[in-house]
Amino acid sequence: MIEIYLRLVDKILTPVILLIAIFLFLRGHDLPGGGFIAGLVAASAIELTILARGTQATRDRYGPWAVPLAGAGLTIAVGAALLGMYNGGFFRSIWLEFSMTGEKLKFGTPQLFDLGVMFVVVGMAITYLLRLGEAAEAAVTEQTRLGRQTEDRQR
Amino acid sequence: MSLHPTVITLPVAIPLLLGAAGMFLQFLQLPRRLQIQQTLVGGGVIVNLAVALLLLVFVLNKGPVAYQMGLWTPPFGITVYLDALSAIMLVMVALLSVLIFPFALATIDSERAQLGFFPMMLFLLMGANGAFLTGDLFNLYVFYEVMLMASFVLLTVGGTPSQVNGGIRYVVLNLVGSMMLLLAAGVSYGTLGTLNMAHIAVRMNDAPYLVQAMIAGLLLIAFGAKAAVFPVFFWLPSSYHTPHPVVTALFSGVLTKVGMYSMFRIFPLFFPWLLNSWQPLLMAIAGLTMVVGVLGAFAQPTIRRLLSFHIISQIGYMVMGLAVAMTPNPYGVGFGLALAILFLVHNQIVKTALLLGGGAVELEMGTGKLNELGGLVRLKPLQATIFFIAAFSLAGFPPTSGFIGKLGLLEVTFSSGQWVIAGVSVFVSLLTTMSMIRLWQYIFWGKPHRHPPTSRRRMEPNYAWMTTAPVITLVALSLALGLFAQPALDVVQTAANQAIDRAAYVKTVGPMLTEQDLRIAPPEWGLTDLGQATELAGR
């Protein structure tokens, strides 16, 4: 089940994919990208971990965090929408501008909202992948067990 | 009294925020987290009811109010619109959730509570409130889905085989219905170039008949599937008897009624003329829904299956009221809609009372099969009396709210010249009475077949009043609505008048057809004359 090559790939690639996710997230507002896509990319990194290290190890590492992460994401997203009340209305955006080494940086509540979306997507995807991975593993184990039984009987 | 317009988003924001917080608590290993969560949800439903009542009072005094999410100009952002109709629905759903909450607290087992039953209640509430408030077709779809996702979880939490079976049927048929709604939104955007409901209403005026018919047909299928009208009701009786009784009661008060509300909102707003030209179709749907529902109820062997067929049957009356909404009659156009709204409110109250009462019996006796029950009138005289009143309110006996609703609907259909459907509805009322007598007789009359098994849960000090008080309150509400019908009639009349007043809707949402909008409009939308367009926009 646990492949040595996949483990190597996982060790190298997972941080890279997570970095790509962060890049996509930060790129989000004015260019293609954003929280949802970043969340899906991050979830794909975790799927790679599941494939490489098996469901149980991944569950031990990420499992307890999945649902609280989604809940926190939802809270952050709604909180960002509520922050807009300060600027005149629900879901109204607030922008802060910094200038750093000549480059203008903008940060605002839409980013916060996107962060919440990303957390929700990652949390939900982890839960889903872990549950189904577990299911698939159980099915495979059962199948091999039953297969072995039939082989024994044939013998 | 003045109100910041942002307040009208609170019925969505409060349950969402508290539900998210509850979900956040869900998997944190805090001590007493279940108690914290339940307190949170209880507070949430009560605050939600308070906000809804405030909004209803405000709307009745000041008229409809609209708010733009993020303060975008109307056709581009998401509009939130509140008028008396949506405020009534908000209050009713909030009230039902407040009354169902103690019942759930008393009867939900800790296993289901651990799996997140209570936060899901808030998410269901949030979806329903959003569907009542939104002024945007696509946003309506989104809120439907939010509500349905919560309902999927509530339906299958616990995960017994029958729940899973019912859940699959429910999810698949509802998903297909939602796809129809999404397709209607797509057709609306593709042909009319807008998703804002007020904007659609304006542009629907000079849309070709094919476009109107397509959108109306898709919406009729979509909302019909949610409201369980005749050809698309099959998901309801095949899933409603599987979950915990509390869930069935909550669904009957919220889910199908949201579908009905959407019909009340959309049809008079988008194409009031189609309500007249499609009247035979709507009448056929209404009549068949009533008859099939009530005849199906006779064959059912358990309490909840019987009552779920009655849900379908009663939906037929509301469709009947909608069908005569725009027909001229001596009481004024829109009186049919007013009575349909009144009937909806009555039905929410009474059906929830019946399902909670029946659910309490079911939980107490350990069975809901009619032929294994009986003789409970001696054991539980109070429950028997309440159930009796609720059953006769459903059948339409005075002095309950069912009498007022049915009498009014009959009156308005007769005076609109729809004799056939009025006759059918009287016949169905008779059958409903028979079915209700049959139900009451099976549960409470005769000799007891078995004694209730004792359970530790039922020994808890507050169990008795927590399960009976909500039912008593609901029945008292039904009686009050029947005895003091005039104020209620005034309120629903206001709601119906606001719902059929398209110009006021468009005006409240705001001026939308800007010059810019006209310039980028493709020629096939046929909106070239600015003067004509502003007139249409009701400015």
Place this chain on the structure above:
Amino acid sequence: MTAFMLALLVGVLFACGAYLVLQRGQIKLILGLGLFTHAVNLALFGTSALTRGAPPIVPEDMESVPQRADVLFASYADPLPQALILTAIVISFGVTAFIVALVYRRDALTGSDLAPGELATVINTSDPFAEFTLRTKLPDAADDYDILQYELDEVYDHPEAEREVARE
């Protein structure tokens, strides 16, 4: 022509989805619902003008934005259907995940791909997914199974309540 092909594709996807949903077997149900949602998403995609290689991102200098409708539609894709499709994809992703979980749960509980009450005799006829014999094991006495009766027994005969009674 592109629009016509898109419409045709939407129709074919709808037809295939409806066919698959109506078939017996849960995997087909899931695939059918997937096709259904794809068809609707494609239909939404077709509601905007179909432009090639024109992402809906307007440059910062508003002066260069064309003011006339036809030019505007030709040089930028309409962003709204894309947003709608994204939302619809998210929702259908959630619902599909839920259905997969439900089907898995049913599979684990009943050991069968089929709903209870479906006749055992029809399983092995012309069903490409039925090869895997371990999965098509039905509950006992499947021949004259009354689905309603089965469900009602299952809903109303609470084993835990009886166990509690026995304990006391």
